[in-house]
Amino acid sequence: MAIKIKKRKILVIKNRAIGDTILMTGPLRVLRKHFPDHEIHVLVRAPAGQLLEGLPYVDRIFSSVEPKGKIDRLAYWMRLVSKLRDFRYDYSINFHASFRSSLMARFLRAGSCIANHHELNGRNWFSDFDVPGRGEVKSIIDRDLDALRAFGIQASVTDAMPEIILSPAEKREAAQSFSDAAVGTGPRIFLGIGGSRSTKRWPATYFAELAKKLIHESNAHIVLATIDIDRPFLNELLPLLNAEKENIFHVHGKTLRETAKVISQCQVYVGNDSGLKHLAVALGLKTYTFFGPEAPLEWHPYALDRHPYAFSENLLCRTESGKHWCSI
Numbered sequence: 088m089a090i091k092i093k094k095r096k097i098l099v100i101k102n103r104a105i106g107d108t109i110l111m112t113g114p115l116r117v118l119r120k121h122f123p124d125h126e127i128h129v130l131v132r133a134p135a136g137q138l139l140e141g142l143p144y145v146d147r148i149f150s151s152v153e154p155k156g157k158i159d160r161l162a163y164w165m166r167l168v169s170k171l172r173d174f175r176y177d178y179s180i181n182f183h184a185s186f187r188s189s190l191m192a193r194f195l196r197a198g199s200c201i202a203n204h205h206e207l208n209g210r211n212w213f214s215d216f217d218v219p220g221r222g223e224v225k226s227i228i229d230r231d232l233d234a235l236r237a238f239g240i241q242a243s244v245t246d247a248m249p250e251i252i253l254s255p256a257e258k259r260e261a262a263q264s265f266s267d268a269a270v271g272t273g274p275r276i277f278l279g280i281g282g283s284r285s286t287k288r289w290p291a292t293y294f295a296e297l298a299k300k301l302i303h304e305s306n307a308h309i310v311l312a313t314i315d316i317d318r319p320f321l322n323e324l325l326p327l328l329n330a331e332k333e334n335i336f337h338v339h340g341k342t343l344r345e346t347a348k349v350i351s352q353c354q355v356y357v358g359n360d361s362g363l364k365h366l367a368v369a370l371g372l373k374t375y376t377f378f379g380p381e382a383p384l385e386w387h388p389y390a391l392d393r394h395p396y397a398f399s400e401n402l403l404c405r406t407e408s409g410k411h412w413c414s415i
Contacts, residue, residue, distance in 0.1 A: 096126045100181045105362030108135035113247030114231040119144030135342040141252040182231040203234035209215020226388035249369040261348035273306035287379040295327035311337040312346045382414035
């Protein structure tokens, strides 16, 4: 009778925004290289888990859908922790963590816990390993790699660039959608108008002027992918581009995975610092990013020859507070 050997498992947690999840893919690839015989499970916030499908170094994806009410939220996390305990993880690694997710990682009772808390200096709360670099302002990828450095894994940011993998069938489907819409042969430029808050959005009048220049001077097709939260911005932008509507390919209300397919058919991303900017980078596009309140140091760990950006230094909201980001 063959003896069944228990497969060793690692749970990686990053319960944050879409861009954070995409930026985690490089460190996950580094982790797999050093732990080839372990299953790697990830817990991320929905809908970002869709983007991790097809990555060869991710064996299982848990997507959290957190309720809004405090009591419901507490009950949800208690149930989730109970479910995850059944996997008996050898390690739990909490990238770029909050206090709450660090505590949750501790409750999993994994063999060892690494909690890379990004806000607390000094003591390594809830962590069995001393995580280096705590409290330093650095790129998010570098911060995630600090958790791996606690294992003794040495890797640079350039070793851990993000990637999203679409299947050949998904790429064919996306190409067909552009063909069916009779999109021309000019360059396809994804216009990234989205942003998690208004101060991260370049003004609609500026986007409209840029789109007109790209269409008339380069025969470009402007590609937009929007969700309901973008409606007020669209109501301001689209009337300014009515004369150019034949050169605009717009999809609305698609899933995140479907949006990735659309972006994959473009050559360049131009727009706000957002989750879709990181998605464009991970899909291999060139990008040009407009930064608002947050600094490129943390959120733009990319080569500037392929991914330049615009950023206003010395804003009053930074200099008065003495912080590297603007809280407005």
